[in-house]
Amino acid sequence: MNESLDQCCIRCRYFGAVDALGGLCHRYPPVFAGDASPRESHHWRHPSVGPHGWCGEYSAGDQMSSSGVTI
Numbered sequence: 792m793n794e795s796l797d798q799c800c801i802r803c804r805y806f807g808a809v810d811a812l813g814g815l816c817h818r819y820p821p822v823f824a825g826d827a828s829p830r831e832s833h834h835w836r837h838p839s840v841g842p843h844g845w846c847g848e849y850s851a852g853d854q855m856s857s858s859g860v861t862i
């Protein structure tokens with residue numbers, strides 16, 4: 792079994808899809824993303840991840856919708 796394909800972001804409970812090409816990781820609170828934008832809401836972001844990425848925090852289970860609601 793190939794763990795990196797089975798335990799990838801798109802199958803992780805912390806993945807929130809944005810579009811067909813990727814989504815956001817909601818494992819932890821947003822991180823500082825820079826202050827180049829004048830809008831405060833752009834300064835803190837959840838990390839962008841690809842559907843086939845993965846990390847050691849992977850967790851199987853319910854996934855979130857694009858609005859962050861568990862589905």
Ligand code: SF4
Pocket residue numbers: 798799800801803804805806815816817818840844845846847848849850
């Ligand atoms: S980066 Fe890790 S915790 Fe976040 S969605 Fe991907 S596998 Fe899950």
